[in-house]
Amino acid sequence: MKTVSIDVRRAEPTDARAISLAHRLSWQHTYGGLIPHKALTQMLERRGEDWWRKATRGPATLLVADVAGTVAGYATLGLNRARALPQEGEIYELYLRPEYQGIGLGRLLFGECRRLLKSLGCNGLVVWCLEDSEQAERFFRHQGGVDIAEGMEDFGDRSLRKIGYVWA
Ligand SMILES: CC(C)(COP(=O)(O)OP(=O)(O)OC[C@H]1O[C@@H](n2cnc3c(N)ncnc32)[C@H](O)[C@@H]1OP(=O)(O)O)[C@@H](O)C(=O)NCCC(=O)NCCS
Numbered sequence: 001m002k003t004v005s006i007d008v009r010r011a012e013p014t015d016a017r018a019i020s021l022a023h024r025l026s027w028q029h030t031y032g033g034l035i036p037h038k039a040l041t042q043m044l045e046r047r048g049e050d051w052w053r054k055a056t057r058g059p060a061t062l063l064v065a066d067v068a069g070t071v072a073g074y075a076t077l078g079l080n081r082a083r084a085l086p087q088e089g090e091i092y093e094l095y096l097r098p099e100y101q102g103i104g105l106g107r108l109l110f111g112e113c114r115r116l117l118k119s120l121g122c123n124g125l126v127v128w129c130l131e132d133s134e135q136a137e138r139f140f141r142h143q144g145g146v147d148i149a150e151g152m153e154d155f156g157d158r159s160l161r162k163i164g165y166v167w168a
Contacts, residue, residue, distance in 0.1 A: 004068050006105070008112040011062040011074065016053035018071035019064060023047055026073065026095035034132055039156035060092055063112060065105045072100035077113045080126055085149060087166050089122030101135075110143055114167070124168050131161040140165040 011019060024044050031040050055062055060078040064071045073096030080090040091113045096105055117125050127145065129136040130153075141147075149164030 005066075006108070007066040008063055008108055009066060011056045011064045013053050013056045015064055015071055016049045016056065019052045019055075019062075019074050020047065020049045022071050022073055022097050023052070023095060025097045029098040030095070030133060030135070031130075034130065035160070036156040036158050039158070061116065063109065063116075065096065065100070065109050067100065067105070072097055072105055073109060075109045075113050077117060079122070082126065082149070082164070085126055085164065085166065087124035087126045089117035089120070089125035091117075091125060091127045094127070106139055107143070124166060126164050126166045128162050128164050131163050137163065
């Protein structure tokens with residue numbers, strides 16, 4: 001029987017290319033048809049390998065889900081950016097490659113983000129996701145998040161509603 005190793009760990013500069021691929025594949029899959037094509041392409045082009053290499057050096061903490069040496073997804077976290085909300089921590093992004101979704105890795109990555117924020121002394125956390133992103137919405141509810149905030153974000157000529165989920 002083969003054992004597959006699954007590890008959630010801090011990203012290293014050498015992970016940059018693999019994270020950039022995971023980012024592109026996940027965002028195309030999640031936002032294609034939701035965010036206008038031109039805006040999405042620009043967002044993806046801005047974040048190449050070099051961008052991710054710099055991201056491994058902060059200021060946000062960058063974690064990867066490593067499945068047998070492949071970066072299956074990533075998460076970024078740090079201090080909450082929305083001053084109107086009392087929660088001190090924030091998960092900025094949580095994305096898995098499409099073929100690695102639905103097998104428990106999101107829960108693993110999310111759990112590690114929560115633990116890390118708590119160990120850094122953060123009281124509560126918030127995650128924002130687009131209202132039309134049903135998969136994310138169901139996932140965050142399932143993890144116990146409560147939708148208490150909303151806002152708008154512009155993507156090219158389209159404005160999309162986003163929902164803020166919080167954990168006490
Ligand atoms: C959202 C996402 C991170 C969830 O990760 P995942 O690995 O697919 O989810 P998991 O397999 O860990 O599921 C965890 C739990 O949530 C439930 N769940 C996950 N997706 C669900 C869905 N679409 N509908 C209902 N339940 C869902 C699972 O049943 C599981 O339940 P359990 O804890 O009782 O076993 C992942 O699907 C993803 O990367 N999606 C695209 C990107 C995205 O939308 N990111 C969020 C924006 S920040």
